[in-house]
Amino acid sequence: MKPFAFTKAESLPKTLSAKKETTQFIAGGTNLLDLMKKHISQPDELVDITSMLSDKIEAHKKGIRIGAMVRNSTVTLDANILTNYPLLAKAILAGASPQIRNMASAGGNLLQRTRCPYFYDITTPCNKRQPGSGCSAVEGENRMSAIIGYSEQCVAVHPSDFCIALAALDAAVVVTQSNQKNSTIPFSDFHRLPGSTPQQDTNLPANALIHSIEIPVNDFHKNCAYVKVRDRDSYAFALVSVAAALDLKGNTIQEARLASGGVAHKPWRWYEAEQYLKGKEANAVHFKEAAAMAAKDVKPLAHNGFKKLMLQGAIETALQNCLTT
Ligand SMILES: Cc1cc2nc3c(=O)[nH]c(=O)nc-3n(C[C@H](O)[C@H](O)[C@H](O)COP(=O)(O)OP(=O)(O)OC[C@H]3O[C@@H](n4cnc5c(N)ncnc54)[C@H](O)[C@@H]3O)c2cc1C
Numbered sequence: 460m461k462p463f464a465f466t467k468a469e470s471l472p473k474t475l476s477a478k479k480e481t482t483q484f485i486a487g488g489t490n491l492l493d494l495m496k497k498h499i500s501q502p503d504e505l506v507d508i509t510s511m512l513s514d515k516i517e518a519h520k521k522g523i524r525i526g527a528m529v530r531n532s533t534v535t536l537d538a539n540i541l542t543n544y545p546l547l548a549k550a551i552l553a554g555a556s557p558q559i560r561n562m563a564s565a566g567g568n569l570l571q572r573t574r575c576p577y578f579y580d581i582t583t584p585c586n587k588r589q590p591g592s593g594c595s596a597v598e599g600e601n602r603m604s605a606i607i608g609y610s611e612q613c614v615a616v617h618p619s620d621f622c623i624a625l626a627a628l629d630a631a632v633v634v635t636q637s638n639q640k641n642s643t644i645p646f647s648d649f650h651r652l653p654g655s656t657p658q659q660d661t662n663l664p665a666n667a668l669i670h671s672i673e674i675p676v677n678d679f680h681k682n683c684a685y686v687k688v689r690d691r692d693s694y695a696f697a698l699v700s701v702a703a704a705l706d707l708k709g710n711t712i713q714e715a716r717l718a719s720g721g722v723a724h725k726p727w728r729w730y731e732a733e734q735y736l737k738g739k740e741a742n743a744v745h746f747k748e749a750a751a752m753a754a755k756d757v758k759p760l761a762h763n764g765f766k767k768l769m770l771q772g773a774i775e776t777a778l779q780n781c782l783t784t
């Protein structure tokens with residue numbers, strides 16, 4: 460690991476205005492330290508932001524606010540979340556391990572980097588790690604890669620489970636900029652597709668911090684499910700995941716939400732399938748049709764054609780599970 464200076468942030472204004480290109484913030488460190496050990500991230504200075512940011516989950520009239528320093532495990536134990544936003548807890552519990560969830564912060568979870576194997580292997584070309592060097596996965600080992608929304612420059616997928624539930628629930632990310640002002644980025648605009656700049660994962664402005672995450676009040680708490688298909692039951696990232704949520708009146712769907720991980724460079728919403736489900740009876744026939752509608756748009760690569768059927772199955776299962784949870 461390259462030597463670096465370590466400081467503890469004492470004030471937000473000073474921390475933000477003093478940040479240089481070679482400075483990196485550290486929260487739980489569960490992703491950043493791995494990146495540093497593998498020489499992918501090589502900051503000159505690490506600034507510990509853990510005492511600068513809220514570790515509270517606060518309820519308000521329009522929803523809840525999760526502070527950036529709330530640990531992932533805290534989200535899964537919070538009474539209000541378990542009652543009113545259980546999809547968030549279900550998604551987090553499908554990821555990592557209890558030890559990692561105890562360290563990982565909400566803000567850091569949103570900014571964790573892809574698990575594309577070439578990104579972690581500094582002997583191979585990778586446009587995300589070294590812009591302009593090429594993409595080893597596009598013609599290489601792309602079993603884990605994207606099936607939608609990718610570009611020739613990068614076919615990596617977004618790794619988080621929490622973010623898939625946040626996308627389904629129409630969350631928003633509150634960021635504090637260097638001028639001390641807070642602004643809000645809708646979750647659907649926070650993560651980026653790779654296009655010709657795959658090195659940029661998000662639209663978080665330079666010298667800004669994630670302050671908190673807002674989740675609006677919703678009627679999905681009774682009928683929601685998270686399905687994650689992966690190679691192993693723990694310590695494995697999604698091949699395909701689905702966050703599904705239904706607002707039901709009797710057995711009629713008032714509103715549906717469907718989002719996926721493991722398929723694209725950002726959490727992916729299946730808007731057409733959601734629209735199709737609106738007003739329909741919640742039954743297997745309609746769930747199958749919605750799944751087929753989502754899967755028709757995907758374009759698998761050489762080694763991940765299996766993800767298309769897997770996606771359909773995961774959507775059907777997640778919707779079915781909404782009726783039993
Ligand atoms: C073995 C292993 C298995 C895992 N499995 C899963 C899984 O199955 N599913 C899953 O979703 N995740 C998984 N993870 C990833 C884990 O969830 C993330 O590493 C974690 O959420 C990152 O949070 P952190 O606080 O540790 O971030 P850090 O490592 O501290 O930071 C990550 C990045 O975010 C930046 N950052 C952190 N907080 C802020 C902030 N408030 N504002 C601005 N920048 C900030 C840092 O500068 C850094 O660039 C796994 C991790 C490991 C090591």
Ligand code: SF4
Nearest residue numbers: 575585594613614615
């Ligand atoms: S898919 Fe993206 S992260 Fe993976 S090698 Fe290609 S450019 Fe790098």
